[in-house]
């Protein structure tokens with residue numbers, strides 16, 4: 189179950205090689221940052237929370253049992269960090285939603301979209317982002333883990349420490365609420 | 379089969395239903411406009427997710443994290459063999475730099491106090507000094523006597539008495 193690179197890094201770290209932790213951060217920073225970015229909705233809070241995730245991991249890694257996989261463990265810390273995250277009003281409002289310094293990745297960058305397609309997908313993206321923001325954090329976490337991170341119900345159950353049945357019902361509920369909210373958005377912004 | 383719960387259609391989209399349930403669903407779906415529409419809506423939501431941006435961590439993220447871990451104590455449960463130092467490989471901010479930062483901060487406060495004592499009179503001066511010494515207590519909690527922090531406190535106390 190455990191990725192062999194991760195196992196090697198964990199063992200080196202446990203033997204005092206702190207640089208091995210740098211390799212772990214480098215390997216998972218994009219996944220963790222992206223999850224935080226979707227959970228918190230802006231670049232500044234996402235960086236802040238993602239840094240906290242790795243600091244917590246750094247402190248807890250000596251007690252980590254390699255029978256669980258490292259990435260579900262990191263996702264679990266990230267989900268909890270974002271669910272507990274309190275806005276830091278001063279800084280958050282200073283930096284706003286600029287997204288400065290962020291790099292975007294498109295899944296299929298090669299089939300270059302036409303300007304109309306780009307506009308259309310930007311529109312859908314905005315609808316979706318706004319609707320995601322209206323979901324409760326718990327539902328947002330679960331639908332992002334499913335649709336963005338593309339994890340299985342079993343992995344999501346492990347990350348959020350809930351039963352498979354709860355995963356199933358929450359995903360269905362999140363979809364229903366998102367569809368309603370996007371529908372409403374379209375009616376208000378024709 | 380009567381219409382399945384939305385939950386089951388949703389799990390079907392995720393390929394998370396047992397083969398028996400799947401067969402029953404695949405039997406029901408083509409004849410039921412309502413369930414077909416529900417599945418179609420879920421598919422179009424999925425394609426909206428596929429079109430949204432994926433965000434990569436900003437440049438320098440790992441370096442910033444490693445700089446913060448360097449401020450923590452090494453969490454290693456095994457003591458390092460004597461004489462061997464923790465490998466740094468460029469991740470760490472040397473302690474001397476952090477000390478330099480603290481020294482610069484101290485100078486800024488100190489200069490502020492001195493400027494204040496030349497430009498203001500009695501009561502506002504006392505306020506400034508009190509504010510500054512409460513700040514300095516946070517920063518240099520455990521300043522030993524005779525240290526930079528201690529000397530600074532002695533200075534502000536002296537100027538308070540004027």
Ligand SMILES: [Zn+2]
Nearest residue numbers: 381382410413
């Ligand atoms: Zn039906």
